Amino acid sequence: MSKQFTLEEVAKHNQPGDLWVVIDSVVYDLSRFADLHPGGPNVLFVDAVAGQDATQVFFGLHRLEVLQRPQYKRLAIGTVHGQKSLLQPPPPGHISRVPYAEATWLVPGYSSPYYSANHRKFQAAVRTFFEEVVRPAAIESEDNGKKIPQDVVDKMAEVNLIAMRLGPGKHLHGRKLMNGLVEPEEFDYFHELIINTELARFGGRGFVDGILAGAVIGLPPVLNFGSPELKARVVPEVFGGKKYLALAITEAFAGSDVGGIQTTAVRDGDFWVVTGTKKWITNGHFADYFTTICKTESGFTVVLVERDDTVSTKAIKTSYSSTAGTAYVIFNKTRVPVSNTLGEVGNGMKVILSNFNHERWMVTCTALAAQRVVVEECMKWSSQRIVFGKPLNSQPVIRAKLAKMIGLVEAGQSWLESITHNMCNMSYAEMSDKLAGPIALMKQFVSRGGQEIGNDATQVFGGRALTVSGMGKVIENYHRTSAFDAILAGAEDVMADLGVRQAMKRMPQTARL
Numbered sequence: 343m344s345k346q347f348t349l350e351e352v353a354k355h356n357q358p359g360d361l362w363v364v365i366d367s368v369v370y371d372l373s374r375f376a377d378l379h380p381g382g383p384n385v386l387f388v389d390a391v392a393g394q395d396a397t398q399v400f401f402g403l404h405r406l407e408v409l410q411r412p413q414y415k416r417l418a419i420g421t422v423h424g425q426k427s428l429l430q431p432p433p434p435g436h437i438s439r440v441p442y443a444e445a446t447w448l449v450p451g452y453s454s455p456y457y458s459a460n461h462r463k464f465q466a467a468v469r470t471f472f473e474e475v476v477r478p479a480a481i482e483s484e485d486n487g488k489k490i491p492q493d494v495v496d497k498m499a500e501v502n503l504i505a506m507r508l509g510p511g512k513h514l515h516g517r518k519l520m521n522g523l524v525e526p527e528e529f530d531y532f533h534e535l536i537i538n539t540e541l542a543r544f545g546g547r548g549f550v551d552g553i554l555a556g557a558v559i560g561l562p563p564v565l566n567f568g569s570p571e572l573k574a575r576v577v578p579e580v581f582g583g584k585k586y587l588a589l590a591i592t593e594a595f596a597g598s599d600v601g602g603i604q605t606t607a608v609r610d611g612d613f614w615v616v617t618g619t620k621k622w623i624t625n626g627h628f629a630d631y632f633t634t635i636c637k638t639e640s641g642f643t644v645v646l647v648e649r650d651d652t653v654s655t656k657a658i659k660t661s662y663s664s665t666a667g668t669a670y671v672i673f674n675k676t677r678v679p680v681s682n683t684l685g686e687v688g689n690g691m692k693v694i695l696s697n698f699n700h701e702r703w704m705v706t707c708t709a710l711a712a713q714r715v716v717v718e719e720c721m722k723w724s725s726q727r728i729v730f731g732k733p734l735n736s737q738p739v740i741r742a743k744l745a746k747m748i749g750l751v752e753a754g755q756s757w758l759e760s761i762t763h764n765m766c767n768m769s770y771a772e773m774s775d776k777l778a779g780p781i782a783l784m785k786q787f788v789s790r791g792g793q794e795i796g797n798d799a800t801q802v803f804g805g806r807a808l809t810v811s812g813m814g815k816v817i818e819n820y821h822r823t824s825a826f827d828a829i830l831a832g833a834e835d836v837m838a839d840l841g842v843r844q845a846m847k848r849m850p851q852t853a854r855l
């Protein structure tokens with residue numbers, strides 16, 4: 343591509359069979375491609391395009407990534423003499439310079455009391471890892487609905503990313519985290535927040551769950567309530583990416599009202615016999631283990647069910663990608679060793695509830711990261727889209743929408759960081775006591791805001807936000823799937839109610855106006 347042309351030379355190639363255009367200083371020969379062009383050949387032969395610098399019109403219709411696809415890269419034949427490319431894709435690990443595209447602590451010139459030098463190094467390494475190793479798989483899996491590829495899982499396991507996703511704790515001790523970048527004892531909830539943020543930046547909500555969210559929510563009961571033998575066997579398999587695990591609570595009969603579940607576990611000697619169904623089980627379609635709550639003679643009991651011929655899973659078609667492995671699970675008299683019991687018999691609710699705060703906090707982290715990407719997309723689109731002869735962002739109504747989106751994301755981020763700071767400084771018991779309400783309220787605030795952001799972003803992008811590919815594909819995906827954040831880990835309205843009821847419990851008896 344060392345050949346250089348003048349604009350005058352390019353201009354001579356302006357008809358069917360001999361068609362050149364300039365995009366961002368690069369000269370493309372579209373002579374043979376014109377008939378194959380997904381937008382049709384005719385649009386390429388208009389005077390403002392054929393033989394001309396079509397940069398502005400091109401970016402009104404295509405994402406930068408189109409030019410990076412190998413089949414289109416080949417169309418480049420040289421550059422325009424004296425011009426330089428201004429629109430290269432950013433290198434992996436890059437911090438966006440688009441205002442509000444990054445949390446403030448990452449923006450040069452701003453400071454934050456929450457993040458140490460180690461968090462900063464960690465963020466840079468995790469972003470680079472996710473962009474280099476995970477992004478291509480994320481985009482492909484979101485599209486084709488297949489499970490996250492095993493080689494990506496293996497690479498995540500190598501740097502202990504699966505283990506780190508469960509947050510700080512003893513399970514990290516003795517492990518080399520991110521090639522030794524952070525000491526296991528040093529790893530805190532801000533490190534985990536960083537991981538959650540980075541993995542949700544690819545514009546695919548199904549993949550956010552497909553990237554082993556099942557283990558993040560289903561393994562803690564094993565870690566905290568399983569026998570030493572069970573842990574010694576299962577935990578290394580899951581952290582090593584060799585086996586998959588899902589949390590099986592909800593049923594067609596019971597969602598937020600967990601008490602209504604109908605799956606039973608009946609004792610038969612050294613076994614539980616588990617019978618029943620579970621619905622909406624994230625990663626369930628490919629899981630080897632199911633952390634399952636069952637009705638037992640006395641109350642509820644949680645057991646770790648291992649997949650065998652008596653366990654069948656059916657993929658449920660949801661409005662997000664089936665890469666999440668969402669499943670309907672059927673246990674048909676499945677025999678589970680009593681040694682797989684997690685926690686006390688009859689006290690299963692405690693085991694399940696112990697997990698909810700962390701799960702809700704995690705959903706908030708990933709939801710906010712996705713919303714920030716939506717803000718970035720809208721900021722870019724509204725400045726590059728020319729409408730009525732002016733950039734879209736010259737319209738006050740568009741700026742008002744941007745203001746609302748930015749406000750929601752920044753408010754959510756500040757709340758999240760404040761809660762995360764408290765998580766770092768509280769014992770587990772204090773967290774359960776003091777943070778269940780705030781985390782529930784924060785989650786409902788962020789998920790509700792997310793749905794508003796999805797609606798506003800759709801208006802900003804117009805029809806482009808309604809197609810799964812092309813300019814508005816990130817917005818389409820977010821808008822279609824934002825309700826997942828409002829349902830998973832606790833329905834939005836239930837969260838709001840829980841948060842306020844917790845606050846009411848703390849009202850001083852003597853409080854009067």
Ligand code: HEM
Binds near residue numbers: 381391396400
């Ligand atoms: C290197 C040159 C080009 C390549 C490789 C290319 C490729 C593509 C591709 C892959 C699409 C499908 C949509 C997408 O994936 O974003 C598309 C759509 C389209 N292209 Fe191009 N294109 C080129 C140049 C142009 C130019 C110069 C124009 C100027 C008018 C143009 C007009 C369109 C239109 C109108 C569509 C349909 C957009 C839509 O459905 O919203 N293309 N092009």
